[in-house]
Amino acid sequence: MNEIVMKPIGWIETPFRTREEIPFPPFHPDSPYRNPNVTGTVHILEEFREGIADIQPGSCALLIFYFHQSKGYRLTTHSPRREGEVGVFSTRSPNRPNNIGVTVVRFLEVDGCKLTFRGVDMLNGTPLLDIKPYSEEELMV
Numbered sequence: 001m002n003e004i005v006m007k008p009i010g011w012i013e014t015p016f017r018t019r020e021e022i023p024f025p026p027f028h029p030d031s032p033y034r035n036p037n038v039t040g041t042v043h044i045l046e047e048f049r050e051g052i053a054d055i056q057p058g059s060c061a062l063l064i065f066y067f068h069q070s071k072g073y074r075l076t077t078h079s080p081r082r083e084g085e086v087g088v089f090s091t092r093s094p095n096r097p098n099n100i101g102v103t104v105v106r107f108l109e110v111d112g113c114k115l116t117f118r119g120v121d122m123l124n125g126t127p128l129l130d131i132k133p134y135s136e137e138e139l140m141v
């Protein structure tokens with residue numbers, strides 16, 4: 001299999017238009033990811049609307065998305081918490097083969113095709129590929 005073609009199930013609205021507007025990584029105390037006042041909205045395409053039935057406000061989920069503003073990738077990169085170059089697959093770098101991003105979020109409100117969430121670290125207009133439930137109970141390995 002050489003190629004996989006995917007179709008976004010929706011898009012993500014956030015207050016951030018450029019990477020510079022998200023200067024801190026998720027673990028940083030000043031990251032918008034940790035700021036309860038910064039919210040984003042998932043917009044699900046009408047054809048996939050039935051699939052978000054039963055998503056409850058307050059629940060956590062993994063948003064799986066496409067880093068659509070990344071240009072190319074490097075197999076080694078800098079990581080804010082480590083010295084020197086490290087392998088890209090040990091980081092959350094947006095410059096990676098396949099451009100896949102994954103963020104744990106908490107849903108605050110569900111309104112038709114719109115899901116408001118806390119835990120924003122993606123740019124406005126980011127294409128959404130999938131949503132999966134997230135639970136700490138899954139960490140059993």
Ligand SMILES: C[S@@+](CC[C@H](N)C(=O)[O-])C[C@H]1O[C@@H](n2cnc3c(N)ncnc32)[C@H](O)[C@@H]1O
Nearest residue numbers: 019022067068069070092094101102103122123
């Ligand atoms: C370090 S990544 C972490 C994203 C996700 N939590 C993950 O682990 O895959 C977050 C950074 O990616 C960049 N970014 C976010 N959305 C993007 C997009 N749609 N295209 C390109 N870069 C993006 C921003 O610079 C943001 O600060």
